[in-house]
Amino acid sequence: xxxxxxxxxxxxxxxxxxxxxxxxxxxxxxxxxxxxxxxxxxxxxxxxxxxxxxxxxxxxxxxxxxxxxxxxxxxxxxxxxxxxxxxxxxxxxxxxxxxxxxxxxxxxxxxxxxxxxxxxxxxxxxxxxxxxxxxxxxxxxxxxxxxxxxxxxxxxxxxxxxxxxxxxxxxxxxxxxxxxxxxxxxxxxxxxxxxxxxxxxxxxxxxxxxxxxxxxxxxxxxxxxxxxxxxxxxxxxxxxxxxxxxxxxxxxxxxxxxxxxxxxxxxxxxxxxxxxxxxxxxxxxxxxxxxxxxxxxxxxxxxxxxxxxxxxxxxxxxxxxxxxxxxxxxxxxxxxxxxxxxxxxxxxxxxxxxx
Amino acid sequence: xxxxxxxxxxxxxxxxxxxxxxxxxxxxxxxxxxxxxxxxxxxxxxxxxxxxxxxxxxxxxxxxxxxxxxxxxxxxxxxxxxxxxxxxxxxxxxxxxxxxxxxxxxxxxxxxxxxxxxxxxxxxxxxxxxxxxxxxxxxxxxxxxxxxxxxxxxxxxxxxxxxxxxxxxxxxxxxxxxxxxxxxxxxxxxxxxxxxxxxxxxxxxxxxxxxxxxxxxxxxxxxxxxxxxxxxxxxxxxxxxxxxxxxxxxxxxxxxxxxxxxxxxxxxxxxxxxxxx
Numbered sequence: 364x365x366x367x368x369x370x371x372x373x374x375x376x377x378x379x380x381x382x383x384x385x386x387x388x389x390x391x392x393x394x395x396x397x398x399x400x401x402x403x404x405x406x407x408x409x410x411x412x413x414x415x416x417x418x419x420x421x422x423x424x425x426x427x428x429x430x431x432x433x434x435x436x437x438x439x440x441x442x443x444x445x446x447x448x449x450x451x452x453x454x455x456x457x458x459x460x461x462x463x464x465x466x467x468x469x470x471x472x473x474x475x476x477x478x479x480x481x482x483x484x485x486x487x488x489x490x491x492x493x494x495x496x497x498x499x500x501x502x503x504x505x506x507x508x509x510x511x512x513x514x515x516x517x518x519x520x521x522x523x524x525x526x527x528x529x530x531x532x533x534x535x536x537x538x539x540x541x542x543x544x545x546x547x548x549x550x551x552x553x554x555x556x557x558x559x560x561x562x563x564x565x566x567x568x569x570x571x572x573x574x575x576x577x578x579x580x581x582x583x584x585x586x587x588x589x590x591x592x593x594x595x596x597x598x599x600x601x602x603x604x605x606x607x608x609x610x611x612x613x614x615x616x617x618x619x620x621x622x623x624x625x626x627x628x629x630x631x632x633x634x635x636x637x638x639x640x641x642x643x644x645x646x647x648x649x650x651x652x653x654x655x656x657x658x659x660x661x662x663x664x665x666x667x668x669x670x671x672x673x674x675x676x677x678x679x680x681x682x683x684x685x686x687x688x689x690x691x692x693x694x695x696x697x698x699x700x701x702x703x704x705x706x707x708x709x710x711x712x713x714x715x716x717x718x
Numbered sequence: 719x720x721x722x723x724x725x726x727x728x729x730x731x732x733x734x735x736x737x738x739x740x741x742x743x744x745x746x747x748x749x750x751x752x753x754x755x756x757x758x759x760x761x762x763x764x765x766x767x768x769x770x771x772x773x774x775x776x777x778x779x780x781x782x783x784x785x786x787x788x789x790x791x792x793x794x795x796x797x798x799x800x801x802x803x804x805x806x807x808x809x810x811x812x813x814x815x816x817x818x819x820x821x822x823x824x825x826x827x828x829x830x831x832x833x834x835x836x837x838x839x840x841x842x843x844x845x846x847x848x849x850x851x852x853x854x855x856x857x858x859x860x861x862x863x864x865x866x867x868x869x870x871x872x873x874x875x876x877x878x879x880x881x882x883x884x885x886x887x888x889x890x891x892x893x894x895x896x897x898x899x900x901x902x903x904x905x906x907x908x909x910x911x912x913x914x915x916x917x918x919x920x921x922x923x924x925x926x927x928x929x930x931x932x933x934x935x936x937x938x939x940x941x942x943x944x945x946x947x948x949x950x951x952x953x954x955x956x957x958x959x960x961x962x963x964x965x966x967x968x969x970x971x972x973x974x975x976x977x978x979x980x981x982x983x984x985x986x987x988x989x990x991x992x993x994x995x
Contacts, residue, residue, distance in 0.1 A: 414891055434894040441895040447888035451910040461896035464906070509892075516896055 364425050364519035364552050365390045366411065371420035373406060380406045381417070382576040391550045393543070395557055395567035399599065403576040404556045405524055411554065412522050413437045424520070437520075440513030440551075444525040446505040448497035454508050455493040458483055461516040483511040486545075503534040514549075523555035527562065535559075539566050560600055564588060572596055594712040597638050604644065604682055606637040615711065618678040620656050624711070639709035641685040646672060646696060647703045655705035658682055660698055663691075672696065674704065754972055757965035769955075769966035777943040778951035778967075781859065782928055785947060789867040789927045794920055797874025802908075805882040806890070819875050827869055831936025834865050857939030862947065865933040870926045877919030881912055914989040918982065925978045929971065 366388040373381040380403045388394050396404040409415040411422055413434040422429050429437060449457050458480045462471055471479065484490040487507040497505055506526060513521060526542070527535040543566050546553055557563050563570050564584040572579045572587060572595075579599075580592035591597040608617035611632045615622045647655065658674040661681075670691040674682040682704060696702065726732075759766055769775060800819060804812060822830060838845040838855040848855055855861045889911065893903040909916075931949040938945040946954065948971060955964035 412895060414895070434891075435897045435899065438897065439895060441892065443888055443892060445888060447892040449889055449892075449907055449910075460893070460898070460906075464893075464896065464898040464902045512892075512896065 366520065366552065366554075367421075367423040367426070368407075368411075369421040369423065371407070371410065371417050371422065373403075373410065373415065373417045380576050381410070383420070384576075384578055385420075386571055386578060386581055388552060388554060390552055393546045393553045393555075393566065393568045395555055395563035395570045396573060397557055397560065397563040397570050397599075398573035398579075400558060401575070402573040404558075404573050407573070408522050408524055408554060408556050411520075412439050412441050414441075438516060438518055440510075440516065440518035440521040442506070442509050442513050442521070442523040442526050444528045446497070446502075446509045446529075448505055448509055448512070450497055452496075453493065454484070454489070454495050454497070454500070455480055457497065457508060458512045458515050460512065479515065483515055486514070487511045501534075502530045503538055506530065506538065510545075514551075518551065521551045521553040523553065525556050525558070527559075528557070535562070542566060572599065574599070591710065594636065594638065594710075597710055597712070602641050602683065604639045604641065606639070606680070608635050608637060609633065610635045610713070618656055618676060620654055622654060633713055635711055635713055637706075637709055637711050639706045641671070641683045642669070643706060643708040644682070644684040645705050645707060646674075646684055646686060646694070647705065648694065650703045651705055655703040658702060658704045660696055660700045660702060663696065663698060665691075674702070676704070751972060754965055754968050757961060758969040760965075761962045765962055766966045769963035770970070772963070774943045774946070775951060775963075775967060778946045778948050781862070781946065782948045784859065785863050785866050786924055786927045788863045789870055790920060790924050792867050793871045793874050793923050794916070796871055797878055797919060797923075798916070800875045801878035801882050804879055806887055816879075819872050821872075822869050823872050827865075827930065827932030828936055830868055831865050831933035834861060834868070834933075834937050838864075856937055857941065857945060859945065861937040862934050862945060865937050866927050866930050869930050869933050870923045873923035873926065874916065874919035877915050877922070878912055881915040885911055914985050918985045918989065921978055921982050921985065925975065928974060 368384055368386050368388075371381055371384045372379070382403075384407065396407060398404045406415055410417045413429065413432060413436075424437070449460065452460070459476050462476045462479065465471075480493070481490055484493055487510060489504060489507055489511070492500065492504065492508070497508070500508065506529075510523075510526075523542075527538050530538065539562055542555075555566070564587075567584060569581065569583055570587050571581050574595050580587055580596045582590070587596060588600060591600060597603060606617045608615055609632060610616075610624065613624050615624055615635055615637070617637055645651075657677040660672060660674050662673040664671040664673075665688075668688075669685045670688055672684045672686065674684065676682050684704060758769075770779075800815070803809075804815060835856055836842060838848065838861060840846065840849045840856075845855065853860070855864070889907050890903050893907045894900075898906065929949060930947075931953075934947055935950060935953075938947070938950055940946060940950060940954065942954070948967060952964050952967050952971075955961075955967065
């Protein structure tokens with residue numbers, strides 16, 4: 364089922380949580396709503412499910428407006444961050460709930476319910492837990508049961524609210540790979556909310572990046588990672604160094620470094636910020652070119668796949684650089700050493716863009 | 719559990735505190751309880767049983783049963799509605815409603831009784847309306863039911879509100895997304911989650927409704943065989959120096975209280991078990 368979000372706005376009291384949002388989810392897609400807390404992503408998800416009422420705009424399922432449809436009528440599968448399993452029911456009864464509450468005409472027979480529940484429990488690989496109670500399961504098992512329960516009503520749309528948010532790092536990673544595989548099997552249109560960039564990049568077909576109730580960028584993981592639409596996305600999607608400077612006569616000045624910008628259309632003098640990822644900075648013993656600046660090594664973190672070096676630039680700003688273990692060993696950098704740092708890549712955003 | 723000496727009190731302090739507690743309980747609780755039964759059986763089992771077959775005693779027991787049967791269900795429904803409203807919805811005046819629920823706890827029962835006398839006496843505006851309809855409220859069963867309901871109404875709500883607040887509304891929302899109607903959600907999800915808390919509240923409410931004296935005393939008028947509840951009946955027997963009968967009826971109430979305590983203990987044990995899961 365396709366979803367169209369058209370100019371959706373919502374406020375809680377004086378606070379605008381959704382500000383004129385529009386986008387589309389195609390049939391069978393797996394979409395991530397990514398953003399920091401307070402960006403409105405969960406409110407948007409709950410609005411799609413019908414658990415919140417939007418103030419203006421339209422949400423269309425398959426081209427039909429959902430304005431007058433109750434939660435029950437929308438028939439969406441919803442998975443909650445804290446599972447929301449029914450504590451007093453067994454796993455089996457939890458999954459069977461959506462079938463048992465149907466009216467007499469459409470309710471399947473007892474044997475049909477049993478067959479269906481076991482099929483779903485097999486799908487989430489937990490058929491052997493049917494007689495247990497939710498409190499006897501681990502977090503990862505609970506979330507898979509919650510998913511099986513949501514799938515029992517055969518939803519056309521699956522909504523997941525920070526589905527792995529309450530799990531520890533290792534289980535999270537396993538479960539998100541598993542979710543991706545499950546989606547490839549079932550092809551149910553799915554939207555999940557996350558604040559974990561890595562999770563969104565790994566799992567989603569497309570990512571909607573939200574901030575303060577607005578959409579900052581929509582695109583595939585590759586697009587949002589390599590072609591950030593603006594300063595916010597650039598900062599949110601990965602670690603970043605900020606260099607504040609000024610653009611004057613098509614030349615940008617940062618500390619003692621000047622870079623000419625022949626293509627800029629800026630005429631007047633403006634404040635600017637240069638964004639560079641830690642792995643796009645190099646450290647040298649002597650200045651390789653005019654873009655290099657002096658810095659002092661404060662600390663070297665050797666644990667991990669890359670070496671992380673903390674420095675202070677000659678004008679006093681902290682700088683973070685990531686270099687390979689091999690490069691580190693060949694160059695013999697040490698704490699307290701004066702070195703030169705030069706950027707390989709980066710993005711310039713004018714300061715009037717608010718972040 | 720054995721604990722290290724450094725984090726616990728010296729032995730003599732522990733024994734002193736435990737000793738004081740036990741002494742206190744024996745002198746102020748257990749001795750009087752035993753005395754009630756001793757006094758009740760003083761005249762032999764025949765006299766003891768006779769106290770219950772008196773028509774006035776039977777009428778008092780019937781009236782108490784009637785009052786409990788009306789007041790407790792009313793307060794159960796009220797308690798469910800109030801705690802539902804307070805925990806599941808956001809609205810203005812929530813704090814005020816919470817304070818109002820506590821009112822019967824803070825006002826002396828005698829004053830509660832007097833308020834009802836003022837409200838429903840024949841000469842008052844409201845009482846006049848009922849008087850013209852031929853319904854007597856004060857010095858009659860309706861008045862007794864009303865004050866008992868008033869005095870006992872916080873019990874169920876007070877028990878449920880913290881429980882429901884700690885549970886939140888996620889399970890209800892999950893039920894709705896799975897297609898359950900509001901009614902189905904209440905019966906299949908909300909009620910099973912609060913059943914032990916609800917039982918606990920009902921037990922406390924019942925115990926108080928049976929034993930209420932002050933407020934009932936004010937509105938009852940003490941008409942023998944008509945408006946005397948069990949506690950009032952005991953008082954009359956006592957004032958007439960009919961100690962054996964007074965203590966016999968008391969022993970019945972004490973027995974009821976002990977059973978209530980047992981049930982309460984069982985429920986607490988179940989609630990704890992459920993929380994641990």
